[in-house]
Amino acid sequence: MSKVGETTLVLDLAALEHNYNYLRSKIKPETKFLGVVKAFAYGSDMVTIAQKLEQLGADYLAVAYVSEGVLLRKAGIQLPILVLHPLVSNFDDLITNQLEPSIYSRNILNQFLEAAKAQEQTNYPVHIKFNTGLNRLGFSETDVDFIVEETKRSECIKIISAFSHLAASEDVNERDFSLNQINSFKNLSNALMDKLSYQPMQHMLNTSGIINYPEAQFEMVRSGIGLYGYGNQAQVDAQLRPVATLKTIISQIHQIDANESIGYNRAFKSNKPIKSATLPIGHADGIGRQYGKGKGFVTINNKKAPILGNVCMDMIMVDVTEIDCKEGDEVIVFGHQKSAEKFAATANTISYEILTAISQRVKRVAVGA
Template sequence: MNKVGETVLEIDLRALEHNYNYLRSKIKDGTRFLGVVKAFAYGSDSIAIAKKLETLGTNYLAVAYTNEGVVLRDAGIKLPILVLHPQEVNFTTMIQRCLEPSLYSPAVLTAFLRTAKELQQKEYPVHLKFNTGLNRLGFSENEVDFLLEQLLGAEQIKVTSLFSHLAASEDLNERDFTQSQIEAFEKISSILLGGLKDRPFRHLLNTSGIINYPHAQYDMVRSGIGLYGYGNEASEDEQLIPVATLKTFISQIHKIGANQSIGYNRGFISNSPMVTATLPVGHADGIGRIYGNHKGHVWINGKLAPIIGNVCMDMIMIDVTGLNCKERDEVVIFGKNHSADKMAGYADTISYEILTGISQRIKRIYKDEM
């Protein structure tokens, strides 16, 4: 077994390339591909991921907020970057750093037009988002006439794309609802394409949409979780490779007698003699307290070991009774053999939350050789 000296998040850029190529194989050759790198690229490293995607031929990147885009620009990323949830206070910075906003409401459109005019912009690229059923962000169908009226005389901006977001593309029991979203987007976007002087491209599909609704790929698709190795469905997960592996090691092994307590608040009491191991990772690193007391498991020497006692800020304890392990041995919290989906299942949550919750204090290391 490997021996490590610190807790690390291993980022496998080879796995990212595999996942990108797999998802690309699901769409037409001429369809653009947008890689979502918000939230530190789903908890990994947005700069490393963006640079790799750029070399792979990705057409666009997307972040949630302006500061995430600024980080990428500071790192030398040249690809177009869509900001999915821009805030008015950042509009000037967005324009200065060539970041492209998603405009999703009359108020946001009006405010961005005002800023673009103040900065003497002409045909600055913007994207219009429409609400077709997710009911989170987006213009509604009854605001299409307002949009056409505002945009026809607005020389400061140029509508680069029209898009929406599917609410349940991973759930095949919701096919009718998803199809209704596709139809709503087709109706709205067709009206705008007929009324705008420019011809923006269209995009609707997320990772599960790419897999389940390829007929609705339009001009571009967007992938987040799929790039990082998760397809929201078991058969697709088999085709993808997790990019991030959270590794730690055994700091100390204890032989515990019967009726002894382990951890804060005496959260675990041994029923019989046992062997425990302490690991240098805790809830400050993203391993929530919910995983304590046999709720979560880790992977060690090809075996699962349960977390016992309450998760501490910087440490967890595991039961290694009967396992072949020793101090300094490597332990995998999640990764290829013990996926973030599996970890998420212990806490009745989703892989997204596990991945994005990993603390930035954990060192990132990289694998990028085939």
């Protein structure tokens, strides 16, 4: 990758293609593939990633909220888009932009039927979400008859899929729980389809589910974090390539004497002469204060540089005492050599959090197209 002159998130589209092909290789050729691009495509660039997935042959996309789907439509994305958490106030925009809602409760079903009727829709595609143990969103077994009755009573909507979500698909210690979820979903979706005159798709597997429970791939699978290079398991991570590399530069180097302090609240005090480097990235860019005080580190000229003191809003200071470097040199926060998962682990969190935290003010550059 080329060097940068400012804080930049470099997006490797060749890595995205590699990850997509790897995950595709784990499913049957006829199984549909849904790429999850919510939260700015896990903190990267939603439009760029969606365009690449469309080019690669993905069958579906998914976002969390209607506004995300609208942005994709405005960018010219034609793929079907599932909205995982649609809100009633956005139903008109959802229909106008031909987005497909997850219907997860009696209230949402009734409200969407009203919106579809008001816009004179016929057979508008919806996805029925069942709760099988995650206990976040979804219908229960006692709702099946209600779903069927309300759907048949109106020609406004058509159930295009039934789906659920695994709670611990990456955890081998929770295999029994995951298998129970899969069986519960089979029972719920079969009960639904037995009462319908047509057969909706079924989908349940996330990235770790694709790897660990291929027998439950049904007609479609959904992958989010795996597309971006993380598999929640070391052996899977080894097969994937991180898409995002966060880079910055050294703005200034300071010689710090013994007993001097660095940064706000004098959170770091030196007990010997050291050399520090100030970098133009801080908690407003997504590097939270939890990474300060020596927990997090960056890489400069292939050497580890721990963060000194508190993370500032726009800057961090790092220890470069043992590193041959100069102002303007490139700095790697995370990427191919040190993954976001490893960076996040220094603050006892996960790759999802650091990836999605990267501020929109950080420049995005796509390479490898």
